[in-house]
Amino acid sequence: xxxxxxxxxxxxxxxxxxxxxxxxxxxxxxxxxxxxxxxxxxxxxxxxxxxxxxxxxxxxxxxxxxxxxxxxxxxxxxxxxxxxxxxxxxxxxxxxxxxxxxxxxxxxxxxxxxxxxxx
Amino acid sequence: xxxxxxxxxxxxxxxxxxxxxxxxxxxxxxxxxxxxxxxxxxxxxxxxxxxxxxxxxxxxxxxxxxxxxxxxxxxxxxxxxxxxxxxxxxxxxxxxxxxxxxxxxxxxxxxxxxxxxxxxxxxxxxxxxxxxxxxxxxxxxxxxxxxxxxxxxxxxxxxxxxxxxxxxxxxxxxxxxxxxxxxxxxxxxxxx
Numbered sequence: 123x124x125x126x127x128x129x130x131x132x133x134x135x136x137x138x139x140x141x142x143x144x145x146x147x148x149x150x151x152x153x154x155x156x157x158x159x160x161x162x163x164x165x166x167x168x169x170x171x172x173x174x175x176x177x178x179x180x181x182x183x184x185x186x187x188x189x190x191x192x193x194x195x196x197x198x199x200x201x202x203x204x205x206x207x208x209x210x211x212x213x214x215x216x217x218x219x220x221x222x223x224x225x226x227x228x229x230x231x232x233x234x235x236x237x238x239x240x241x
Numbered sequence: 242x243x244x245x246x247x248x249x250x251x252x253x254x255x256x257x258x259x260x261x262x263x264x265x266x267x268x269x270x271x272x273x274x275x276x277x278x279x280x281x282x283x284x285x286x287x288x289x290x291x292x293x294x295x296x297x298x299x300x301x302x303x304x305x306x307x308x309x310x311x312x313x314x315x316x317x318x319x320x321x322x323x324x325x326x327x328x329x330x331x332x333x334x335x336x337x338x339x340x341x342x343x344x345x346x347x348x349x350x351x352x353x354x355x356x357x358x359x360x361x362x363x364x365x366x367x368x369x370x371x372x373x374x375x376x377x378x379x380x381x382x383x384x385x386x387x388x389x390x391x392x393x394x395x396x397x398x399x400x401x402x403x404x405x406x407x408x409x410x411x412x413x414x415x416x417x418x419x420x421x422x423x424x425x426x427x428x429x430x431x432x433x
Contacts, residue, residue: 140319147326155378156335158364159322166359167319184267191264201358201365208366208378221332224388226339227367227376 130178137171140164153218154211158204166200169193254290255281297346300420303405310401314360321361321384333381337366338388340395342373343415344403350375352406353399361385363395 123131147160173189180186211217212227219225259277266273325333342350347370354365354375362385367376377395385391403415412419 140323143323143326147322150326152332153335155337155364155366156332156380158378159362159380160326162358162364163315163318163322163361164326167315187264187267191261197359198355201355204358205354205365205368208364212366221335223334223336223382225337227337230339230376 126178126181130175133171133175133178137168137173137175140168140171144168153221154216155208156221158208162200162204166196169196251285255285257281258284297348297406297411298408299406300404303401303420307401307405311356311360318359318361322380325381334383336379336382336388336391338377338379338392340375340377340392342375342399343396343417344399344407344411345373345414346407346411349399349402349407349411353395353402356398356402357395360394360398362391 141164144160144163144165147164148157151157151160170193173193177186177189219228255278258281259274262277262280263269263273342353344350350368350370350373354368357363357375357377358365362380364378364380365375366378368374369376375395377391379385379388379391382388382391385394400417403412403417404420407415409419
């Protein structure tokens with residue numbers, strides 16, 4: 123095996139391991155918001171490493187550009203989707219208050235609601 | 242009647258769409274570039290989007306610091322979450338905190354929020370545009386150095402974004418030292 127193949131293999135293994143860990147995290151974490159952490163961080167890096175491995179092992183610049191696009195769009199969309207899921211969960215009461223040390227968003231939302239209803 | 246889209250003021254968006262088109266085809270030919278530009282212009286006319294209104298001033302050293310620190314942070318974040326996912330025992334204590342940002346630009350708010358979601362320990366749950374407030378879910382309060390540590394971390398990311406992209410006036414408005422002084426301080430540290 124050449125050096126490039128070794129590096130590509132290492133990228134694949136690490137990337138897949140991180141994706142697996144993300145899946146385990148989603149299974150094990152106690153509530154929605156903690157699960158979103160697993161869905162954004164190890165998952166994104168896992169994808170980046172897998173794409174790097176793929177680019178190295180194929181070694182064609184035509185494909186490499188597409189893989190870079192995949193990574194760019196993952197970086198742009200993962201936080202947005204995590205935010206939307208978290209926000210929706212928050213507003214529909216899917217967040218476990220007992221796991222939160224401090225919850226300043228609920229404080230502010232309740233204050234805003236109190237301001238809206240007169241009296 | 243809808244506001245007419247002035248194509249020549251939207252050239253960065255068209256260039257980006259054309260670049261995406263060329264990247265998807267994978268090779269840089271004149272035909273691809275032209276087709277990308279035409280399609281980009283067509284998209285801008287048929288699907289007009291509101292202007293984000295970027296009037297900042299990109300600053301290369303700031304951007305380099307932002308990008309390098311960001312990649313380090315992404316790796317740290319993955320390691321941290323991976324450790325927690327595999328660890329036995331108690332789940333970490335979490336929190337939702339309010340972070341009032343110093344800048345008032347929509348774009349800086351968006352970029353800060355995006356980056357915060359990808360770096361260790363934080364996810365944006367809610368963003369309030371008018372007051373420039375982010376509500377951040379902190380994954381592990383103890384790891385982040387307490388509530389104040391987590392808040393300081395989010396503000397530090399915003400500081401990097403501001404130095405990378407904001408105008409000098411916005412930096413002054415945010416109450417940060419100007420870029421020139423930042424450079425001088427760094428060179429003093431190096432020489433000392």
